[in-house]
Amino acid sequence: MSKEVAIAGVGMHPWGKWGRNFVEYGVKAARDALKDAGLEWKDVDFVVGGDTMRNGYPGYVAGSTFAEALGFKGTQIASVYGACATGAQAIDAARARILAGLAEVVLVVGADAAPKGFFAPQKGDRPEDRDWQRFRLVGMTNPNYFGLYARRRMALYGATSEDFAAVKVKNARHGLHNPYARYRKEVTAEEIAASPLVADPLRLLDICATSDGGAAVILTSIEFAEKRGLKVPRIAAINAATPTYPNPILDMPYIATDSWAVVQPDARGFKPSIAYGAYEEAGIGPEDLDLAEVYDLSTALELDWYEQIGLCGEGEAEAFLRSGATTFGGKIPVNPSGGLACFGEAVPAQAIAQVCELAWQIRGVAEGRQVEGAKVGLSINQGLFGHGSAIIVKG
Amino acid sequence: MFYFTAVSKKVIPAIEGFFTMDPEAPRLLGTQCKACQTYFFPPERGYCRNPECDSEELETVELSHEGTLWSYSHNGYKPPPPYVSPTEEFEPFAVAAVELEREKMVVMGMVPKPYTHEDLKVGQRMQLVLDPLYETDEERVMVWKWRPVEGGGSK
């Protein structure tokens, strides 16, 4: 039996700072995705909502919240949270139910209305909470972790602030014509260098903002799609696994790594293992990709991803970027959507939005940012508390 | 501007059981699994997190007070609560990730004044110090920090 499912339709609400209820963004995305698939709300037999931690109780029960907004009709629901991997876990839950024969048409939807500034932990005095510990005891914000990795790249591989800025310049160009992107404006290296230092060595324009936004996909069984005559991309792999113990890399929100004094760490490392698991499931390798959507929470992190998903060797990402390989016309365009640099992060919607972009690219309808002949794409992300996910979409 | 008399304040740790309060030679307190010997910081008390080990016996151990700077960053803007700024007007500060050779782990910490991120270099030696996190009218709240080793390549 095929382990693939069809992406029958996709939809998004533009990213921005709209100041409205997150439910509105999700409903807009869901309705667009249904329309894109040529299906109706009454055809949906399972709804998976990606939760948001920033919008009270309705955000924790996103499956119900979106089902209610679209009109309660006795649909099976689930609500999922996995930090930046939320959307991928939601898609995985949808896939599992389809492959088990328990659902035929599934709506996966995530949306967020994010406050301004740094992501802050939940209120309350909780000394056992890793998230409390890092803010109170070390003052570690998310950009501080990005700063650590960026400094490390500089020390190990001689990366420069100019290299980091070149990622932003590229992604800003990519997103210029994306109607769903929040920032659609060229950015120069000079503007980046003149922006305030937020988390050494990273400046304001190196770091992604927090945004409002919503994204949705309609997944169906391959049989259903074929019966309807839908020529649509397929999900060939999803990997949303944890790290393995001991994890020697300092990941958010921990204030210390595991110890590798006794147990040998996995030779591959967590972030490469996210991609590897997906490649293995799809039976392909990085050389088979036509494009990738990677989680550029910071400019320097995009360079890390080039190596971690196997596009180039360790320490080669700066040269790979400078060669033009990761822009239109290059070997493998990365973040043709403009990435988080142009979107800002809307946590529970972001991994779904990455899949929307892969679907549009593979269908050849990514106007103003189309990767020529795109057939196979990978999306990947990593977030707090050992979450990370990769999805491979094939034409 | 008014001044507190230091001696009248109660000196307390920012969190219980993470470090000793010896002002001259503070130590981080980790735990070590009695069965598989692996180390934990923050101290795990209830169970060992090694997936090959089901031990629930862990003992408190002092961790190395010197290590190598794995990487660093700084905060140009005030982090959100529960961070508490020690000064009314926020002052940027550096953070350090230090690799401990014996325990083979990396432990974060703030970097005390007057050191800034400009004084730091990946690979240099760092040492543990006790320093105020913030103060109230009655209390001086202490935390561990990482400072460059004198003569270790910095100020």
Ligand SMILES: [Zn+2]
């Ligand atoms: Zn053990």
